[in-house]
Amino acid sequence: MQQITLDSQRSLLRFLTCGSVDDGKSTLIGRLLYDAQLIFEDQLRGIHIESQRKLGDVDALDLSLLVDGLQAEREQGITIDVAYRFFSTAKRRFIVADTPGHEQYTRNMATGASSADLAVLLVDARKGLLIQTHRHSCIASLLGIRHVVLAVNKMDLMDYSEDVFRTIEKQYREFAKKLNFTSITAIPMSALLGDNVFKHSTNMPWYQGLTFMSYLEVVDADATYENEPFRMPVQWVNRPHQDFRGFSGTIAGGSINVGDDITILPTGTRAVVMRIVQYHDERTSAARGEAVTIVLDREVDVSRGNVLSSVKFPASTSERVEAHVMWMHEQSVQAGKQLLCKLGTALIPAVITKISSKIDVNTMETMPTDSLTMNEIGVCVVQFESKIGHDTYLANRDMGGFIFIDRISNETVAAGMIIRDAATTQNITWHKMDVDTNARATVKGQKPCVLWLTGLSGSGKSTIANLVERALWAEGKHTYILDGDNVRHGLSSDLGFKAEDRIENIRRVSEVSRLMTDAGLIIIVSLISPFQSERERARRTIKQNEFIEVYIDTPLEECERRDPKGLYKRARAGEIRGMTGLDAPYEAPENPELHVETMEQSPEDSALQIVSWLRTHGYLQA
Amino acid sequence: MDHLSNLEAESIHIFREVAATFERPVMMYSIGKDSSVLLHLALKAFYPSLPPFPVLHVDTGWKFREMIEFRDKRMAEVGVKLLVHRNEEAIAKGINVFNNGSGVHTDELKTVALRQALDMHKFDCAIGGARRDEERSRAKERIMSFRNQHHRWDPKRQRPELWHLYNTRIAPGESVRAFPISNWTELDIWQYIKRENIPVVPLYFAKQRPTVVRDGQIMMVDDDRMPMLPGEKPEMRMIRFRTLGCYVLTAAVESTAANIDEVVYETLSARTSERAGRMIDYDKPGSMEQKKIEGYF
Numbered sequence: 001m002q003q004i005t006l007d008s009q010r011s012l013l014r015f016l017t018c019g020s021v022d023d024g025k026s027t028l029i030g031r032l033l034y035d036a037q038l039i040f041e042d043q044l045r046g047i048h049i050e051s052q053r054k055l056g057d058v059d060a061l062d063l064s065l066l067v068d069g070l071q072a073e074r075e076q077g078i079t080i081d082v083a084y085r086f087f088s089t090a091k092r093r094f095i096v097a098d099t100p101g102h103e104q105y106t107r108n109m110a111t112g113a114s115s116a117d118l119a120v121l122l123v124d125a126r127k128g129l130l131i132q133t134h135r136h137s138c139i140a141s142l143l144g145i146r147h148v149v150l151a152v153n154k155m156d157l158m159d160y161s162e163d164v165f166r167t168i169e170k171q172y173r174e175f176a177k178k179l180n181f182t183s184i185t186a187i188p189m190s191a192l193l194g195d196n197v198f199k200h201s202t203n204m205p206w207y208q209g210l211t212f213m214s215y216l217e218v219v220d221a222d223a224t225y226e227n228e229p230f231r232m233p234v235q236w237v238n239r240p241h242q243d244f245r246g247f248s249g250t251i252a253g254g255s256i257n258v259g260d261d262i263t264i265l266p267t268g269t270r271a272v273v274m275r276i277v278q279y280h281d282e283r284t285s286a287a288r289g290e291a292v293t294i295v296l297d298r299e300v301d302v303s304r305g306n307v308l309s310s311v312k313f314p315a316s317t318s319e320r321v322e323a324h325v326m327w328m329h330e331q332s333v334q335a336g337k338q339l340l341c342k343l344g345t346a347l348i349p350a351v352i353t354k355i356s357s358k359i360d361v362n363t364m365e366t367m368p369t370d371s372l373t374m375n376e377i378g379v380c381v382v383q384f385e386s387k388i389g390h391d392t393y394l395a396n397r398d399m400g401g402f403i404f405i406d407r408i409s410n411e412t413v414a415a416g417m418i419i420r421d422a423a424t425t426q427n428i429t430w431h432k433m434d435v436d437t438n439a440r441a442t443v444k445g446q447k448p449c450v451l452w453l454t455g456l457s458g459s460g461k462s463t464i465a466n467l468v469e470r471a472l473w474a475e476g477k478h479t480y481i482l483d484g485d486n487v488r489h490g491l492s493s494d495l496g497f498k499a500e501d502r503i504e505n506i507r508r509v510s511e512v513s514r515l516m517t518d519a520g521l522i523i524i525v526s527l528i529s530p531f532q533s534e535r536e537r538a539r540r541t542i543k544q545n546e547f548i549e550v551y552i553d554t555p556l557e558e559c560e561r562r563d564p565k566g567l568y569k570r571a572r573a574g575e576i577r578g579m580t581g582l583d584a585p586y587e588a589p590e591n592p593e594l595h596v597e598t599m600e601q602s603p604e605d606s607a608l609q610i611v612s613w614l615r616t617h618g619y620l621q622a
Numbered sequence: 623m624d625h626l627s628n629l630e631a632e633s634i635h636i637f638r639e640v641a642a643t644f645e646r647p648v649m650m651y652s653i654g655k656d657s658s659v660l661l662h663l664a665l666k667a668f669y670p671s672l673p674p675f676p677v678l679h680v681d682t683g684w685k686f687r688e689m690i691e692f693r694d695k696r697m698a699e700v701g702v703k704l705l706v707h708r709n710e711e712a713i714a715k716g717i718n719v720f721n722n723g724s725g726v727h728t729d730e731l732k733t734v735a736l737r738q739a740l741d742m743h744k745f746d747c748a749i750g751g752a753r754r755d756e757e758r759s760r761a762k763e764r765i766m767s768f769r770n771q772h773h774r775w776d777p778k779r780q781r782p783e784l785w786h787l788y789n790t791r792i793a794p795g796e797s798v799r800a801f802p803i804s805n806w807t808e809l810d811i812w813q814y815i816k817r818e819n820i821p822v823v824p825l826y827f828a829k830q831r832p833t834v835v836r837d838g839q840i841m842m843v844d845d846d847r848m849p850m851l852p853g854e855k856p857e858m859r860m861i862r863f864r865t866l867g868c869y870v871l872t873a874a875v876e877s878t879a880a881n882i883d884e885v886v887y888e889t890l891s892a893r894t895s896e897r898a899g900r901m902i903d904y905d906k907p908g909s910m911e912q913k914k915i916e917g918y919f
Contacts, residue, residue, distance in 0.1 A: 069758030
């Protein structure tokens with residue numbers, strides 16, 4: 001059983017394959033595994049059958065099918081998302097992330113790169129360096145990868161020419177001078193035929209270096225963490241009973257011993273480590289990467305998102321940082337964008353207050369900009385809503401890397417890497433303007449809010465909205481109507497009526513409503529808004545207690561009888577599709593603040609019902 | 623830290639993220655070796671507390687008898703809350719592999735049953751023991767895998783997942799499948815079971831068992847619900863299982879590996895993948911991906 005003991009001592013290398021589309025990344029991984037005989041027999045049989053079906057040739061073997069695991073990928077012959085593959089040789093174990101080359105899927109390349117120690121950058125010998133070669137190099141460098149294999153592939157199609165290889169190598173070394181790589185190893189190969197992948201190529205006697213596999217087995221890509229200060233973001237407060245209160249988390253830097261002083265960030269409270277618990281083991285010390293539960297010597301206020309930190313070298317708690325931001329969403333971003341930021345275990349609101357510059361990935365030069373489009377990398381100033389413990393990305397990846405999450409769609413829209421603290425004397429803070437929402441509203445004798453009128457087409461939303469506004473105007477209140485039909489002439493004139501367009505329309509109306517409540521107004525939104533989830537999103541966008549859901553409840557038959565715009569008639573005639581109530585669902589509100597039943601009362605009485613509600617709930621002052 | 627300790631720490635980190643950020647998580651438990659490791663990691667992650675979520679077993683009614691015995695014994699030992707769910711409607715209709723084929727069987731008794739259980743309890747995160755090295759569509763999946771209101775996976779629009787920063791934000795009705803042991807291989811699982819002395823179902827160890835051979839696969843005859851084909855008679859063979867699912871859909875391998883050391887050794891020298899014994903993966907190419915899109919794990 002000696003083999004087993006040795007096995008757990010082999011070191012692990014995490015690497016990714018990247019580069020432009022069709023450079024042969026998936027084929028290279030397939031070839032490596034095939035030549036090293038690391039493919040299970042049943043899997044090999046599977047891809048044999050698929051290759052024959054795809055290429056119509058009995059001997060065909062398309063090795064890229066091993067890693068292109070999605071049907072869409074196999075159909076189109078491209079890689080869409082990152083695949084992780086695990087293998088080991090006698091010398092080492094490997095996790096490879098095979099990432100997509102298409103610019104559209106750059107976010108998936110970044111996903112694979114964020115956990116890698118080494119990047120294998122493929123270049124098609126026929127095409128040389130392309131923009132994706134540059135972009136992927138730039139991302140790999142920013143993410144902290146220090147070792148690169150420049151795999152010059154498809155040498156078979158260039159007559160195994162040394163000149164071709166040397167020219168590409170020279171160009172790349174020149175380009176990479178602007179990046180932070182410590183080693184670049186260029187290898188000429190043919191992934192398709194196997195030259196210099198696992199076996200030395202007899203076609204390129206001029207190449208005396210290591211094969212790809214030999215290089216992977218010997219490269220020293222381990223990061224060193226000497227003299228790193230202690231950090232542990234608190235994940236979970238562990239409190240099984242009165243006598244135990246521990247803080248669970250993964251140590252993100254340095255080490256800790258029982259008896260050490262620590263400081264709790266961002267509050268700065270001090271305490272002493274009394275116990276380090278790891279299941280049935282009582283530890284006296286623990287270090288980076290270990291998942292532990294720490295018990296402190298005194299009752300202190302610690303919750304998820306706090307950082308237990310070295311006293312001598314505490315993490316920064318600035319509310320403002322400068323960071324590299326890689327934007328990953330189709331919609332571009334401008335300064336002023338409010339987002340959620342996840343950093344360590346903290347999730348806090350943040351705003352991009354400034355976009356200073358963006359990187360031209362071809363030249364690595366920076367240029368001024370005020371927005372970032374998808375896959376662009378910029379230098380931004382980020383303002384957190386409150387203090388938060390962090391380090392620079394260079395000092396500590398786990399304490400200096402963050403993601404941005406969209407507040408409404410919940411999508412991950414960007415990745416960021418902290419460059420430095422930006423807490424300068426300027427002291428700009430979160431939305432602390434002299435005249436704030438309350439001040440504006442007080443002048444007007446009203447509390448700002450959004451009356452969100454939802455209901456079927458023809459239910460009477462616009463009529464009632466109009467009457468409510470007139471009643472409020474008569475009392476000298478400041479109001480504004482955002483009507484579903486009217487916003488489509490301006491704010492949302494670029495949108496159609498597909499589900500995603502409707503969602504976007506609701507998002508825009510929500511954001512505008514929020515701005516208007518900041519300005520102190522009472523907003524009356526009149527929008528079918530058929531989905532509960534979309535209305536919930538609107539509720540989350542707008543401040544608490546400022547979102548008032550009003551269900552304008554009119555039965556479908558009555559709406560169809562009224563049919564003020566003739567839409568039901570056209571829908572029944574098949575001229576319109578996706579008509580809410582007919583062939584598209586309407587989800588009635590489950591717990592609206594106000595339920596207005598229009599069959600029971602006149603539109604005037606409905607308006608009165610809404611205004612009275614506002615008065616009794618303190619939104620209107622005399 | 624050594625390799626297994628690194629894997630263990632990563633998994634514990636994921637468990638804690640789930641517990642801290644979801645309102646109603648649940649841990650899927652399928653009684654196999656991966657579930658055994660998952661359960662052990664959950665116990666470690668929250669100690670001295672018990673895992674702050676229940677354990678859910680979606681029971682097709684076709685598991686090996688030894689699996690059910692093991693499940694009940696193990697749950698009683700560790701003291702976590704076990705929920706068992708079956709698609710009673712489908713069972714009442716008599717749906718099973720012999721009458722309806724493996725596609726309908728898996729769809730109704732596993733996928734639909736799972737969705738029923740998740741909806742019934744309004745779970746917003748289901749923790750599962752899937753590993754990326756099992757199958758190539760699983761190799762593509764995120765650790766926190768987003769599902770829409772209908773439990774569907776959209777492989778073309780996965781959220782980017784950088785570092786160990788998991789985006790666990792969802793709207794009401796949406797959910798996440800979390801996979802703490804994504805980065806473990808079959809060999810890691812066995813070496814960890816050995817290191818931590820984790821109990822597993824005895825079917826993983828070789829023994830003389832009654833079997834028949836069908837389409838080149840060795841099937842164990844677990845009880846009399848399995849109809850014998852003309853001329854078929856159970857024969858005793860020295861077998862064990864590399865994976866455990868429904869007994870009618872899981873093939874055994876001939877083996878003499880009767881203890882953990884021998885199993886680790888056999889895994890090291892294996893020439894076929896563990897899922898070679900799983901019939902449902904081979905319904906058609908892209909089979910697993912389609913099942914996953916529909917809500918299967």
